[in-house]
Amino acid sequence: xxxxxxxxxxxxxxxxxxxxxxxxxxxxxxxxxxxxxxxxxxxxxxxxxxxxxxxxxxxxxxxxxxxxxxxxxxxxxxxxxxxxxxxxxxxxxxxxxxxxxxxxxxxxxxxxxxxxxxxxxxxxxxxxxxxxxxxxxxxxxxxxxxxxxxxxxxxxxxxxxxxxxxxxxxxxxxxx
Numbered sequence: 657x658x659x660x661x662x663x664x665x666x667x668x669x670x671x672x673x674x675x676x677x678x679x680x681x682x683x684x685x686x687x688x689x690x691x692x693x694x695x696x697x698x699x700x701x702x703x704x705x706x707x708x709x710x711x712x713x714x715x716x717x718x719x720x721x722x723x724x725x726x727x728x729x730x731x732x733x734x735x736x737x738x739x740x741x742x743x744x745x746x747x748x749x750x751x752x753x754x755x756x757x758x759x760x761x762x763x764x765x766x767x768x769x770x771x772x773x774x775x776x777x778x779x780x781x782x783x784x785x786x787x788x789x790x791x792x793x794x795x796x797x798x799x800x801x802x803x804x805x806x807x808x809x810x811x812x813x814x815x816x817x818x819x820x821x822x823x824x825x826x827x828x829x830x831x832x
Contacts, residue, residue: 658717660768663761665717665732667709668702672718675727676702679753688790689751690821708734713776716749719765721756728756731765733773733782739813741805741826742783746773749784750796762796770800774831784827794825802827 658665673695679685680693693701708715717732729752736742748769750762773779784802786793794804808826815822 658768658772659722660764662722663728663765663768664720664722665765665768665772666720667715668706668718672727673698673702675753676718676730679729679751682754684754685751688787688793688821690815705730705734714772716751717769719750719752719761721761727753728761729753731762732769736783736785737812737814740785740824741808741810742785746777746779746782747784748773748782750793757792763799766796766800770829779831781828781830785824787821788823788825794827797827800829802829 657667677693677695677698680698683692686692705715705717709717712735714733716730716734718727719729719731720726721728729750731748731750731752733746733748736745736747748766750766752762770782773782783805784793784797786797788794798804805826805828810824810826811817811822812824
């Protein structure tokens with residue numbers, strides 16, 4: 657578990673499924689991520705993240721607001737997906753429910769995740785990816801001090817040719 661002034665990053669719990677599913681049904685939240693998430697998708701994602709904690713000690717942790725315990729999304733690090741330029745490398749990622757946008761939670765959680773990596777893992781760098789149109793996400797990457805790796809932009813292998821979300825851009829940050 658990681659705590660910040662306003663947040664807790666933690667393992668996933670059964671009661672996260674409902675708010676995570678609701679978040680995955682919001683067209684604005686999913687705008688750059690793909691189709692809405694079914695309850696089965698949510699259960700599988702939660703199981704995968706908790707399995708990653710068991711295997712590696714980290715994942716895209718559930719994100720909880722300290723003041724009231726509200727589930728607000730996720731943030732953390734995991735190994736990048738196969739077939740991408742960051743396969744097997746540490747990837748940082750985040751997703752927040754729309755009601756929690758614009759309050760600095762994503763930056764606070766992402767910085768805490770990076771601080772955790774530098775303190776606990778022997779990683780030389782951390783990567784992040786998004787689609788070109790997701791300026792909120794890549795803007796946060798830049799505010800975190802990440803640098804754009806234009807030469808590593810790629811078509812995501814999990815998405816079909818012609819999918820408008822297939823093209824991805826890549827950012828990296830070095831260990832301080």
